[in-house]
Amino acid sequence: MKYRRLGKTNLDISVIGIGTWQYGGEWGKDFGQYEVDAILNKANEKGINFLDTAECYGDHLSESLIGDYLSRNNREDWIVATKFGHHFHGNFERTRHWSANDVLKQLDASLKALSTDYIDLYQAHSCTDEEFNNDELWTMLDKQVEKGKIRNLGISLRSNGESYQTDHASDVNAGAIQVVYNRLDRKPEENIFPSSQNQNLGVLARVPLASGYLSGKYKPGATFSADDVRSKHDSEETAILLKQVEEIHKNEVPEGVPMATWALAWVLKHPAVTAVIPGCKTPEQVELNAKAAQLAEDNHPQSLK
Template sequence: MNYRKLGKTNFEVSEIALGTWQVGGKWGSSFNNESADELLNAAIDKGVNFIDTADVYENGLSETAVGRVVRSRSERIYVATKCGRQINPHVNEGYQPKVLQKYVEDSLKRLQLDTIDLIQLHCPPTEVYYRPEIFELFDKLKKEGKIQNLGVSVEKVEEGLKAIEFPNVTTVQIIFNLFRQRPSELFFKEAQKKDVGIIARVPLASGLLTGKFSEKSIFDSKDHRFFNREGASFDKGETFSGINYELGLIAVNELKKLFPEVTNLAPLALQWILNFKEVSCIIPGASTEGHVMSNLSTLDLPLLNPEKIAAMNEIYEHYIKKEVQHLW
């Protein structure tokens, strides 16, 4: 495993970390504690030391599982969680310091840890980034020892740029992958200037970049890849990175032609991200131990050569850019 500094947290975190939206069961299925424990332990066994969860993942069961496994290990494991998405309706007015403080305290109880290494606002409405009192709350929580660092998870580049104007924001979690390249233009440079850690989320475009899907693939009715393609429940950028599914398959087929010997594109897609030194870590999700091993196999690959990277980028330029670049 390789490690990189997570901005001004000064944490040295594994390049390939773990996102836990699906831990304990695939999207749409019931939570399984045994499966969650096996998956989390497998990741830690391989050197993963940064785990990202949220209070809304499986209604808190993901946090509970993460805390249980972390407490059972001797290694230093950094835990990041998120707050704010419980607010319903999810609007600016619902974001109040007392509300957010209660969410943080509830997360601490579920995790059963002494402190939260990184608490992140969970994709709040854009207006929230213009309210200093929201960000000031987390200075208070840090003084109380409930948290160590504040970060944000954002939908848009503009939100990330606004968030890092607040000096206590140490990390930004942003969708970044081969099919969502805009953050690497201005945002990466500005974040680096302010020593803000960049956490790349949705790195495989909801599995699209594994190359395992086709026109015949069927998704469970409770899976966001089935019901949220047009943003019916939340920002459509969370689902297949906002790309039209059929167009995405066409672009993926071009990737397969570029790597005809490869049956699983996921490690190549993750390695493409690691080529950006501004990225602190990637948080691919996993619902099986096999997914964890697939993600970590990225580190065993020979480095992509400049010609291959240029060809991958050309696929984005030709098929994807005009569909997503201006939206997020």
């Protein structure tokens, strides 16, 4: 495994992380504790130390599954990131809660669910610019950093096309951002990445496999079942994406390299990116994802010697 310093934070994180939205039960599968344990055990075995979750992946459900594991294993082995700003109300339904008092309650609930005294990276979750511009909120969060409940602040961006929150990340003492970035969506390269590099912000790339389109499993003409979120995508756009993927596989992916592994490594090669956080449903997926660390270039500016 490779490790990089997450921007201006003091966190040395594995370049491959574990995304955990699926543990909240919204993706067609309910995870048992034994399944999460197996995934995290495999991650630990492969040197992965970074977990990304949120209070609204289920009603703190993903956090609770992770917390149960952490309570029985060495908390210090893990860098845990979670998020704030929402309450879960069933499948893909949320209400937004951004007052300082509401977020403090969310923080305490997350600490309890995660069975920990501190959160390594606490991220504003897909907030609007109006919600972001809240001095009372960020002042409260700074106080929680001083108290030791939070070690670092971050921003999980709502949009790839606007850089306002990235541009003002340092103003609210955020040391990292999270953004959608993959071979099919390179929008962050235009404004978000340059702003991040200018401020020495860590960058976490989510959806690195483009919702599975870059997994190598799907050919042009593929269809998706009604319970698959991709079935809700525009059919013409899906057809265009699958054609793009076919061309990428033909022209860019080295022979013998799984496309998913290549796609993760492709993201990691950008000098602004610190780590990728693909979702993992099985220990086998964790193992395949971990192999991407070896494909990424060793001379990355954030790589640790």
